[in-house]
Amino acid sequence: MPPVFRFAPSPNGYLHLGHAYSALRNADRARETGGRLLLRIEDIDATRCRPEFETAIFEDLAWLGIAWERPVRRQSEHLADYRAALEKLTAFGLVYPSFESRAEIAKLVAAREAGGAWLRDPDGAPLYPGTAKQLPPAERERLIASGVPYALRLDMAAACRELPALDWTETGEGPHGERGQVAARPEAWGDVILARKETPTSYHLSVVVDDALQGVSEVVRGQDLFQATSVHRLLQELLGLPAPAYRHHPLIRDAAGHKLSKSTRATGLRELRAAGRSPSDICRLLGLR
Missing domain, CATH: 3.40.50.620 (HUPs)
Structure with a gap:
């Protein structure tokens, strides 16, 4: 059986560089091992999760060149x-x-x-x-x-x-x-x-x-x-x-050494895309090939 990996964001805000790093690391592991990559939407918190954020997740991941299996599992279902x-x-x-x-x-x-x-x-x-x-x-x-x-x-x-x-x-x-x-x-x-x-x-x-x-x-x-x-x-x-086995990777942090937040607009993927950055630029920023 091929190994199975998953990226599981919550649609309570837009993705930032930290999310991109984790998604790309999962995609890399799936590619390296001949495995499968799943996408799971962790939308239990009905007060904060919104459909437009879920749509943005799909758009940002596709822009990065990440492909995942369908159907997507939504926790609320x-x-x-x-x-x-x-x-x-x-x-x-x-x-x-x-x-x-x-x-x-x-x-x-x-x-x-x-x-x-x-x-x-x-x-x-x-x-x-x-x-x-x-x-x-x-x-x-x-x-x-x-x-x-x-x-x-x-x-x-x-x-x-x-x-x-x-x-x-x-x-x-x-x-x-x-x-x-x-x-x-x-x-x-x-x-x-x-x-x-x-x-x-x-x-x-x-x-x-x-x-x-x-x-x-x-x-x-x-x-x-x-x-x-x-x-x-x-x-x-x-x-x-x-x-499962676990692989914990380092966090992407801001200039002050803090963990990135979804409110950190300077590292938001949508903002970086709007500024003309390419997926290759994102990978270089994250130290990935």
Whole structure:
């Protein structure tokens, strides 16, 4: 079977040089290995994703000379797949609802940090500080029935007890030079959100389900997602999904050393095209052949 790669942007803005680099790296790997390249549109966030951004993604990738297989998978068309995975985790007793608002969580974190340092995840966000895990089932049901917003969280401690030590195959390089078999540390992320009342899945849940259903064999993506691979490996094991190899590449940064944003117009592909840049110019800017 030929290897399968995917480029999976979110249509919540226009693509920039960082997206171009990741898309071209995937296309290069597919070409080098005689593999297949898929395009996935990660459009779960209905409040930010817009059709014109999706159209622009197709235009920019085609302009770069990247070809992908059809049909394109749109996450918004496959909510039942994520719901089934969530129900499986719930049946294992590994999912619970939390009802604090973001403002309430911020207050809880501030109160805990007043008494000393509070643990944070690898991205720097504070771990969930609430006590919703201890709520009686009847109280959970009452709050849900009353319409209170909630997030569905993974009971990380319980999940980690279910599994042996995990690792993944890193064919690229982590931010600190990690290669080969890398030990996964999902516990560092705390009780991650798997879905919300108004959003039936999260990035972590949908990405592992999509990669498995699409037969992705090597995930090529930026080093900013290196640490999140620990959560993905945990979910793959819990759900009985295959684990692809991972190749994390360096990020394209601006002159100040910051990761590019979709609001960075100076590095937007549409702006560069309008300024007369060619696909070959883009490749030279990115240090690609």
